[in-house]
Amino acid sequence: MNVLNKSKIKSFFFNICKTVDTDRLIEHSNKTTFNKSLGVFDLIILGISAIIGCGIFVMIGSAVCGTADHIGAGPSVLISIILAAISCICPALCYAEFASMIPVSGSAYTYTYATMGEFAGWMMGWILIFAYAIGNITTAVSWTEYLFQLLQGFDKYLPPWLINPPIWLINDVPGAIEKCHKLGINPENSIPHILGMPFSINLPALFIVLVIGRVLYKGMKESSKMATVMVIIKLAVIILFIAVGMFYVKPENWVPFAPSGFNGIILSTFIIFYAYLGFDAISTAAEETKNPQKTLPIGIIGSLIICSVLYGLVAVVFTGIIPVSMYKEVDVLAPMAHVIALIHQPWIAGWISLGALAGLTSVLLVFQYGTTRVLFAMTRDNFFPPFFKKIHPVYKTPHIIIWWTTAFVMLGCIFIDAHVAAELCIFGTFGSFIIVCLGIIILRKTDPQRQRPFKVPFCPYLPIFGIAICIYLIYQAAKTLKVSATLFPFWIFLGVVLYAFYGYRQNRKVERGEILIEEEDEDAKQITDIF
Helix, strand or coil, rough: HHHHHHHHHHHHHHCCCCCCHHHHHHHHCCCCCCCCCCHHHHHHHHHHHHHCCHHHHHHHHHHHHHCCCCCCCCHHHHHHHHHHHHHHHHHHHHHHHHHHHHHCHHHHHHHHHHHHCCCHHHHHHHHHHHHHHHHHHHHHHHHHHHHHHHHHHHHCCHHHHCCCCCCECCCCHHHHHHHHHHHHHHHHHCCEEECCCCCCHHHHHHHHHHHHHHHHHCCCCCCHHHHHHEEEHHHHHHHHHHHHHHHHCHHHHCCCCCHHHHHHHHHHHHHHHHHHHHHHHHHHHHHCCCCCCHHHHHHHHHHHHHHHHHHHHHHHHHCCCCCCCHHEEEEECCHHHHHHCCCHHHHHHHHHHHHHHHHHHHHHHHHHHHHHHHHHHHHHCCCHHHHHHCCCCCCCCCHHHHHHHHHHHHHHHCCCEEEEEHHHHHHHHHHHHHHHHHHHHHHHHHCCCCCCCCCCCCCHHHHHHHHHHHHHHHHHHHHHHHHHHHHHHHHHHHHHHHHHHHHHHHHHHCCCCCCCCCCCCCCHHHHHHHH
């Protein structure tokens, strides 16, 4: 009996640690028909396009001013931005080594499955789905805020009901209550109640998420020219904010420099980290990159450096315009437009809102796209029911996955507070970064002979430092962000349960031949390859 139990335990650990053959992945990628046309400039453009979005247009407000749930760093947010950039460098270098060593599409999910095994791959994919989808909740809610900042600039031409609709139709419940308190309104009188519970729904956020789902359902032809235009718009808006705002900067507004002390700086480092999400998307373009072993690392690190400089300038101007005493008045879901409006430049606030809307829309599209592709890849690997792999006969898209993920984000916009959603997204991203750094350390031991055109310097010390700083920031944030710190472990636990009762068993049945896996058609293969 003991021998039998030992055999089962040994078989169990063997199965959950079973990896994908990296040589087979590379061989498969070499057979794809993607046009290898992307160079360093294209990758940096792609990185900036993915990084600059909800983070800088939204999270700068809560990082500086704080919210009802946490304190802000004030002018010392500049230190938070630097610390957040440093915390990104180690995972970025690890991504670069993975991308140069295994230049295939799939990003962190593929890397983890190939190096750390089935269970680790599942958990990485599970976390990525969570981070992408939950992050879109905050983005959609912020889209609403910037939309009405823009509409208010046309108050002479638009009807009042369109510019200032009821609070309970453009906010979730926590957001509506917070808005009422800022305006000095009694929430009991301004928000309807159903069965004694306040009812509020963010209709514009639901609308834009539904539109994005429809776009993905019909198919999306990505164009490097369109990506370049989107980057130019977002950069122009940020440069406009800096160029105009710098003339209204008052050095006395930087005093006190750190009103919340060291704790405020560390907590804001965690919050502002949201502004750096997306650089890992560069690695998904591995199969379309010229000389990926050299260009991918440069693209990843180059985009991080450029964004860090821009973020620092935005922080200096933002905190120089508004004094600490006015922080509570700032709309933290549309902070840049709100601050510009405070200096009586509504036309610039309108342009910022327009640029932010374009940027947030592109981020919604990219993150929702990423969610569907990770989920599709995991379904291909037998982690989810096979009906998710069905391809639309006309549009050639994974339509079932698209509508499931769209529904998930829409429900999140109704029931999850936007600030909590952003915090959960950051928790998930830190978790994925820890796994990526750990994967590099493991692969150096298990496959030391593999060619590495780019190597993380000072390995394993630099990856260990990356893991340590991620864990430290998670620990410090968890002491304050009680709700998100509770919900994220619940998501992890749910992932373990699903793997144990479905993913693990399904893969074993496939290996024993109890379940026949249908051969993927060419459209399904292309969708898998894209991500």
